[in-house]
Amino acid sequence: MKKHIYDESNGLSYRLHGDYYLPDLAVNEEEPTYGKYGMLRKQFLKEHKPARYQYLLMTGKLTGHLNQVDQDVREKVETLVKQIAEKHGVTEELKMQDQMKWVGLMNNIKVCAEEIVLKEIIYM
Incomplete structure (x- = not known):
């Protein structure tokens, strides 16, 4: 299985964690x-x-x-x-x-x- 995949339909990239792909989300940490x-x-x-x-x-x-x-x-x-x-x-x-x-x-x-x-x- 690939470590990273990109879904063009929603514009999100996913990372493999165990048996599941989880979206690469990051919270914008601004002051x-x-x-x-x-x-x-x-x-x-x-x-x-x-x-x-x-x-x-x-x-x-x-x-x-x-x-x-x-x-x-x-x-x-x-x-x-x-x-x-x-x-x-x-x-x-x-x-x-x-x-x-x-x-x-x-x-x-x-x-x-x-x-x-x-x-x-x-x-x-």
């Missing part, structure tokens, strides 16, 4: 460039959507997907924080008058915005 939200999405996919995770990993689209999710979540959180702060009257004037109150309100607003976006984008 992840995604941030916090990309990591959260990756963990969610691994635990709750393993088939989708494996598909993205094997096709080499995982890092791109995670980068896109990370960017989308950051933009959405930033937009929501601005909208919620404006709605609740958290302004630069308040920051000048009572900085600790402003920090507390902004932290609360950011946590709320993140929670909303995590449910809409990450955990879908």
Whole structure:
């Protein structure tokens, strides 16, 4: 039996392991460039959507997907924080008058915005 064969119908090469030919597959080991939200999405996919995770990993689209999710979540959180702060009257004037109150309100607003976006984008 040949040690290596190539199947033109699917474009894969196979290597003989014992009595079986197994495809020569390699995972592209590139440095992840995604941030916090990309990591959260990756963990969610691994635990709750393993088939989708494996598909993205094997096709080499995982890092791109995670980068896109990370960017989308950051933009959405930033937009929501601005909208919620404006709605609740958290302004630069308040920051000048009572900085600790402003920090507390902004932290609360950011946590709320993140929670909303995590449910809409990450955990879908």
